[in-house]
Amino acid sequence: MPLYRGSVSSIRAKTANGSLVPTLTEQFRHQIGHRPSPSEIKSWGRSLDVLATDLDEAGLAEVEVLVEYQLPMTSKRVDAVLCGRRPRTRHPQYVLVELKQWSSAHLLHDSETVCVLEGLGERLHPVEQVRRYCSYLGDFAAALSTSPSAVCGVAYLHNATDGDVGSLWQLEPDEQGRMFTSQRRGDFLRYLQHRLAPESGADVADLLLSSVIRPSKQLLALAAEEVQSREQFVLLDEQQVAHQLVTRAVERSLRANTKEVIVISGGPGSGKSVIALSLVGELSRQGRSVLHATGSSAFTKTLRRVAGQRAPRVKEMFKFFNQFGDAEWNSLDVLICDEAHRIRATSSNRYTPARLRTGHPQVDELIAVARVPVFLLDEHQVVRPGEIGTIADIRAAADRVGLTVREVDLDGQFRCGGSRLYEEWVLRLLGLEPGGPLPWEGDDTFSLGVAEEPSLMEARLHQMLDQGYGARIAAGYC
Template sequence: MIVYSNTISGFNHDVDQGIIAEKVHNELNQKGFYNSINEIRSWENSLFYMKNVLYSPSINQDLNIAIEYNIPNTSKRVDFLISGYTYTENPIVLIIELKQWEKAERTSREDIVTTYLGGSNRAVTHPSYQAYSYAKTISNFNSYIGDNNIEIKPSAYLHNYKEEYRSELENDLYTPIIKKAPIFLKKDTIKLREFISSNVKKSDQGKLLYEIDHGKIRPSKALQDAISSMLSGNDEFYMIDEQKVVFSTVKTLVEKAIINEEKYTILVEGGPGTGKSVVAINLLAEFRHKIVNYVTKNSAPRSVYFDILRKDKYSLNYIKNLFKGSGSYFNSSKNEYDLLIVDEAHRLNEKSGLFANMGENQIKEIINASKVSVFFIDEDQIVTTKDFGSINEIKKQAKELGSMIFYGEDYNLTSQFRCNGSDGYLAFLDDLLQIRDTANYDGFDGDYDIKLYTSPTEMKEDLKKLNEINNKSRIVSGYTFDWVSKSNNDIDVFDIELKDDFKAKWNFSNTQTWAIDKDSFDQVGCIHTSQGLEFDYVGVIIGKDLVYRDNKVITDYTKRAKTDQSLKGIKKNNNFVLADKIIRNTYRTLMTRGQKGCYIYCEDENLSKYIEFRLNKVLKKNN
């Protein structure tokens, strides 16, 4: 999605008239994107400097430009693009990332610098890396670019940057990435002009930008589909911004820890779809030749990875040495592993073993066993009373074991890479489920397909058609239906029976790879078999444990299935606040499994009417 486009001469005119920032602001608002007063001021500043660069006889004033291009399937936007043809008539698009930085400082971390942002010094990606990663992501997602051999050439322009700090950004440490994406500072206006004029000569009449903006978007890669290639050393996901900061930080710490026999613990926070698992698997691939494990309590993603890797001829022994359950370390010796990567750390249990009678504390045991331990955590995805993982507990155990803790804003993953890249969708869900009040009461940015059904059968039929495309659509449900089929294999016995003759069995009686099995669509998944995985489209059955009464969304833990162990001990301990949190978290997690869309059916008619009212506001806002 392009927010503003024009010829260079038209853009220059809007800048001269003092209306460029207003136009960008209005276009973003119309498309459902919130922008702050600081963002408006940054456009006024940066776009004035770009006008000074472009207003030159050496640059064709009929070339087309675009401002604030939203990268498909992400919440990221490219600042400035210029399109046209080279001297040899080849199509080309320049990406120019605009920064208002006055200074920055080098770091020892790959492609990472520090600069003053948001009231403090922050670790961020080098501007050249940011521009390069955006260019590669656009190329990966946009079919038109690949099919038509369009060159995407990234660069960065820091128009306020002070000359005395040039060596910090142009240090030899960053030479490889600067070669891929040149950087231009305050005194480099003429160099930037030459870069533009030497690369783009002839106007394309806006055709390239139009086709890129309206061209076919390649299907988003699911992590499970790319894992084999990643473990072979291939780049499948170009980590963006804070993802790269986390990756480079961990990489540096592992290298230091191996040499110096030191201990480090890194806490990485991030909501659903922010790329926690992508960073985790990239780290696993990076250190696959070291003593490293990818650790999850939840067996579903491990089973899916196992199945895919086995099909790609990886040996079972190799896979088992890479992927482990969280209860594998109570007998491990100190610093036995170079790196333990703990995904879904909020799902860790206190003790290990089938009867919780082994070991002392899983968090303590993991930190003890590794030189470097990385915990990817989202406390809003705690979904059972046994979920023990918390930021405070990890910090406590790291301190007691003498492991240096890395935690804070630099290690927060905030950008959305699922749900068609809509950051606002998660905030909308929090407001919808009344987990917390947000600014997204009436909708969210981006193009995410969310639908409400009054018939579960109709929802299933629509999802089945989508699933026939690539086997990446599934139905999931809150655990409000007894697992009858566990002890009765009769073909006519069903666990879930709803109106309109909807009948289905729970999935986990016969497979751990329901999420990718070719014949599993008719079965319904639950939180335990879908958390940590993703689909193109997900259908969510909201059971009677979530209802709408007296203008409030309320939970009822007594409506959970008798076979459900998620709320075990709630009544005995009178911990009804925790039960409420678990039920809301469960549906929030289920409703964020879809990359492209979420379809909803509610058993409670009042809840269905409430959600319908809220979705009508979304439609009204987006139209």
């Protein structure tokens, strides 16, 4: 969703009469929920005028421009997306433009993708920035899934000369990312003329803005290779039962055009996240459109690091619960909601754009977006006030739209040394099961100890490491 959409000629007209920046400011306030910063307002007035003037001079006055286009399911925005057709093939073409008012910058020592701006600190290299935007858009806009070459990107440093940003040229350009300065304005105009025909691009913009949002086949293939190849995803007993329940539900949904809800519940260490990652890998291998979502920033970032260690693009398949408010009904085959006990009443918070403040229950949004929404949860692990993820809540939401709910309870215990006694002792200690606390009487295969301060526990764990054991510290604010 852009802040403004119009032809180059309309942008030039609005720039001339002084109405473009007020229009962008008002749309920003309406969509995002607060006013843009003074620096952002100032940059619109300067950079967009430069871009529109250059496009007009290149004979591209009828090309359609999406100003401040928000990438799907993320808060990131592209300064401008130029929409048109290739001069020879007539195929749709999208040029993503990042406009920089930098007057000077240099690469960070020992890095090709991080640069330093005087007084402003470190920034991602603008070519790397726009290259990632191109990759992301190609991965999630279904309209582009069969033609990845339809998207290319440029960083236009219109206030800088080549010498002002000398070291930034060390990053090699490619079709999805290249850089131009004021000194290379002529090259920039020829680049645009080579990629965009001098005619209206309104229909091409329509195609992008109406596109279904889902992961592309290329991204799914990458996820299958990256995620499923990991040996630790070995499923046992009820874990395999839950995995098979989901894959059968997906087959039914596609074969018979049905929709159903799967709930997988289990305590700490029962393997819920192992199932979730295994499903991401398996369903990606099958070419199913699948995303993973949680309500925890730390957990999602950890999963992104684990699952996308060798293929950074895979990280984008890991989302947050509040990112599906404007997604289309059944736009995904599967949405895997891990730690679903952290579902909130609604997706709105102080950062939610005004257009997404629907007031709809968050669980309704999660159910709506996929043919098979899968919820993995532990009802005892609600962390913060306002989190309402329970089996009863999910059932009620499914009932509202007439959907079947299938449940699996993970009876196995794979953490805490597999000690059922310890699990029961903790649940009773915390009042999560009736009967009150019990004295710890021990378990032949499990040892429990209490340290009076963290340093003593750390020293004990170092002793274990010295003896050849594995050891770690886990901590949480709850």
